[in-house]
Each structure stands twice: as C-alpha cells, then as structure tokens.
Amino acid sequence: MPSIAQARGHRYPVRMAHLGLGNFHRAHQAWYTQHANALGMDADGWGIAAFTGRSPRAAEALSAQDCVYTLVTRAADGDSAEIADAISRAHDGAGAEWEHTIADPSVAVLTVTITERGYEPAQQQTESAGARIVRGLRARARASAGDIALVSCDNLRGNGEALRLAVLREVDDGRLARWIGEHVAFVSTMVDRITPATTDADRAATRELIGHDDAVPVVTEPFSEWVVCGEFPAGRPAWHSVGVRFVDDVEPYEQRKLWLLNAGHTLLAATGMPRGHETVAEAFADPECRGLLEELWAEARVLLPFDATETDAALAALRTRFANPRIAHRLLQIDDGGLQKLRQRQVAIITRRLDAGSEPGRASLATVEAWGRAHGLDLAEALDVLQPGLARRVYLR
Numbered sequence: 001m002p003s004i005a006q007a008r009g010h011r012y013p014v015r016m017a018h019l020g021l022g023n024f025h026r027a028h029q030a031w032y033t034q035h036a037n038a039l040g041m042d043a044d045g046w047g048i049a050a051f052t053g054r055s056p057r058a059a060e061a062l063s064a065q066d067c068v069y070t071l072v073t074r075a076a077d078g079d080s081a082e083i084a085d086a087i088s089r090a091h092d093g094a095g096a097e098w099e100h101t102i103a104d105p106s107v108a109v110l111t112v113t114i115t116e117r118g119y120e121p122a123q124q125q126t127e128s129a130g131a132r133i134v135r136g137l138r139a140r141a142r143a144s145a146g147d148i149a150l151v152s153c154d155n156l157r158g159n160g161e162a163l164r165l166a167v168l169r170e171v172d173d174g175r176l177a178r179w180i181g182e183h184v185a186f187v188s189t190m191v192d193r194i195t196p197a198t199t200d201a202d203r204a205a206t207r208e209l210i211g212h213d214d215a216v217p218v219v220t221e222p223f224s225e226w227v228v229c230g231e232f233p234a235g236r237p238a239w240h241s242v243g244v245r246f247v248d249d250v251e252p253y254e255q256r257k258l259w260l261l262n263a264g265h266t267l268l269a270a271t272g273m274p275r276g277h278e279t280v281a282e283a284f285a286d287p288e289c290r291g292l293l294e295e296l297w298a299e300a301r302v303l304l305p306f307d308a309t310e311t312d313a314a315l316a317a318l319r320t321r322f323a324n325p326r327i328a329h330r331l332l333q334i335d336d337g338g339l340q341k342l343r344q345r346q347v348a349i350i351t352r353r354l355d356a357g358s359e360p361g362r363a364s365l366a367t368v369e370a371w372g373r374a375h376g377l378d379l380a381e382a383l384d385v386l387q388p389g390l391a392r393r394v395y396l397r
Contacts, residue, residue, distance in 0.1 A: 004212040005066040007083045012037060012047030014088050016237070017101050017136075019129065020113035021050040021058050021090060027195040027220040029111050029153060031071060032244060034086035036237040046237040047088030049101045053114055053129060056092035061216045063090045070206050070217040076324045081209040084218075093132060102136030105145040108234035110136075112163065113153045116340045119166045130166035134176070137167070141179040147233035151187040155262060157254045157344065160188030160230055187230030190253040192261065194280075194321065195220045196329050221327050223317060227253040252305045259300035261318060263345035266338070267296050267363065268322075269331040270370035280329040284322040292363045293322075296349075299361035303352050338371055339386070347386045350394070360394050 016033065018025055030048055037045040050067075052059045062069065067087045073080045091097045101107060112118075114129040122128035127135075133150070140148065150167070152159035164186040171177045198217060206217040226239070229250035240246055247253070265280065271292060272283030283289045297318075301311050321327075334341075346367045350360040365379065372382025380391040 002212055003065055004068050004070060004083070004210070004214040005064075007212065008066045008068045008085060010045070010085075011088050012045035012086065013106065014047045014049045014101065014104070015044075015106055015235075016046055016048045016109045016111065017107050018048055018050045018111045018113070019093060019132065020053045020115075020118070021062070021093075022053075022113060023198060023218045023220075024191075024193070024195045025050065025111070025113050025153075026069060026084065026087070026218045027071060028191055028193050028224065028226065029113075030084060030086045031224070032226060032239050032242055033237050034084055035242040036239055037086060039238055039241055041238045041241065046086070048086055049089045049091065049097075049107070050087050051091050051093035051098055051101075053093055053118065056094070058216070059090040059092050062087065065215065070210055070212075070214045072202065072206055072209065072217055072219045073222050074219050074324075074326050075222050076326055079205065079209060079326075081206065083210070094127070098132065099136055099139035102133075102148075103139040103143040103145050105143070107145075107148065109149050109151060109232065109236055111151040111153055115154060116156055116337060116344070118154070119156065119162050121169065128166070128170065130163075131170040133167050134170040137180060137184065138173075138176055141176055141183070147183045147185070149185045149187050149230065149232045149234065149236065151189060151228070151230070153189050153191045155191075155258065155341075155344070157251065157258065157348075158188060159254075160186040183233075185231045185233050187228060187232070188250045188254075189229070190225070190227040190250055190257055192225040192257055193220055193223065194327055194329050196327060197333065199328075219327075221321060221324060223321055225257075256304055256306065256311075256314060258345055259303065259349055260297060260314060262341070263296060263300060263349060263364075263367075264293055264318065264322070265329075265334045266341055266345050266371075267293055267367045269334040269338075270367045270374070273331050273335065274370065274374070278328075278331060280322050280331065280334075281325045281327070283331060292366055295363035296361070296367070299353065299364055300349050302358075303349065303356075342368065342371060342386055347390065350390070351387070354393055365394070 118129040152163040226244045268283040277283040346364045369379040383391040
C-alpha cells in the first residue's frame, strides 16, 4: 500500500512556527491554517515549521512521511478523512533549527501548546519552554528580523500573559527584554477540540478510509472552536474566514470552557475512574456521574457572563460531544496533571461562588473529595492542598 507521503502537493513557505508538536496542534491550529490556505486569499499561503517540546519522536515520525498526515473526524455516525499538509517541516525543538526558524524574518507567528506545566520553571537541568522561546527570540533580535506574535494555545486563563511572564522570567539581558517589549506581541486564546491519543486501531481505520499507510494520523471530534485576543504585528493567516473568532476580551470564553468543558472532564475523571470507567463517554453514560455533572454545570453557569440562550447552546453541544462513544477520550489522560487542572477548574468555581456569597457547590466539592481520596486525603486536606485556607472558607462560611 502506498505511503501517504505521496499525497503531498504544494508545500507552503514557512511563515509560522509551532512549539509543542502533538495531536492537538495538528487537529487545531494546523487544521485552521490548512483551511485558511485553501481559500486562496493569500497567494503564498502559510506553512508551519513545527517543533517538539520534549521528545523528538513526533517530529521524526511526521518527517518520515513528508509531514503529510490524515485528519480523521470521528462523529457518532461515522468517520471522514482529509489530507493535512499545512506543516511544511517538523523538527526536534532542542536542535539548532529552532533558532534558525525563529530568526527568519518570514516567520510572523509562533503558536505554542506546551500544557499547563510548560509555563512553570524547568526542573533540574532541563530547558524550560520559556527558556527555549527566549533562545529563539535572542536569535531573532540579533538578526533584526522584526516583529512576531506569540500565541498561547493552552488551557490557562490569560494564557497570553502567562506566556509573557514565562518568557520574561528567563531573560537576563536588559537589551533583549527591551527588544521583546517593542517587537513581540503576546496573544491570548481559547482553544477547544477533543483529540485523543492515536491507537493502532485508528491507524488501521485510516488505511481503510484513504488507501494509504499513515503512521501518525490524528483522530478528532467534529466540534472545534478558537477564540483569539491580541495583535499580529507581522500578519497572520486568514483564520477569521474559517471560523476563528477575534474578540477584545477572551476571558469570558476561557471561563466558559474551563468551568463547563474542562471542569466537566475533571469531574468525570475523578468520579468515573473509581467506578471502573475508562472514557468520557462511559462515565457520561453512568447516571451517578451524569447527575453530578449536571449539578456542576448548574453551579458554574451562574458565574458566566453569557445569556441563558448562549449557555444552553454551549451545554447542548457538550452533551452531544461527551456522549459520542466513538471518541475514546481517556479519563486517565484527563487526570494527568490533576493538581494544576483542579485549581483552574473546580477550585475557581468554588472560590467564585464563595466570593458571591453562595454555597461552594456540591458537585465541585465532590470532585475535589474524589481526587483527594485517590491521594489519601480527606476533603478538608484536599481543599487546603489545592488552595491554602480554602477548607476554612468552605466550612466556616
């Protein structure tokens, strides 16, 4: 059977870079870029140089098939496939090609998907994501390559500002700090598309769909959303023409996602795994988990600055997405990094409700309690691990 590498047609010139090459980037930012390229509004199009964050394996596997891959959209009633080619090059992020790319004046945008933990200082002798970006920006400044937009695509509130702080923390040169202040725009976004890890069964299904061998297909859900807030001083793809929403304030959309989708996932992971469930769809089908989830959504929706019609529509879409049995979104994958995720999700809901003079929310507390139980903590201990003094606020309100 022929390799999918033979499906490569036009190779777009590299005008974007990405740090954190993985399935989500290929299903989201690269997918939007591909669809913008297809409109032909920019004659040259936008190609992406994608870099791995930790291991070089993803870049090696993608490069082996000329950076062409299959995006499989998995709906409840069947699969559809498209060939994706917006990534023009894939590299190990630790290599010298990183600095060469960021120093290229043709590169106008750097998107990042480095997970919540990527915004923290590096442990031991490893290079942090912020330090790697500074290394690239230093090369760009030396080359007088001009302005660039850095676009955070991770599940953090104020992720553009979080990225700016992570970068500036690694700068020890006053001149470079001034250059960054003058030439680098930090853009905040809200991103959403469930993209599970690829399995051997997915690779076999892809082969049946397209008639090519593809070692690294991406399987994703039909739903996708991208909300962007910030400036692009050197230009960007025509994302606005393919469904990307550009807004003056991204925070309400971040809250909607964190407190409805992400907090819902955390609840299903914390309460579903002890009941033997492995996926979101399995836990969602469990009446006990589903009942707590609906309570959580009731607790969170009153905190959101959207009217009832918009929130109802968002929740209806979530119910459809969570019920899709053909998207195997693993609860174990959601549970990874639970401490940081709980702080952004359930703890934020609890504290916002307490600040408003309301009770903390039974479903939010049940999620924290289930997480604490898995780590040998009672509810009060778990609350204080997540936020010192929170147990006192909960119990003495």
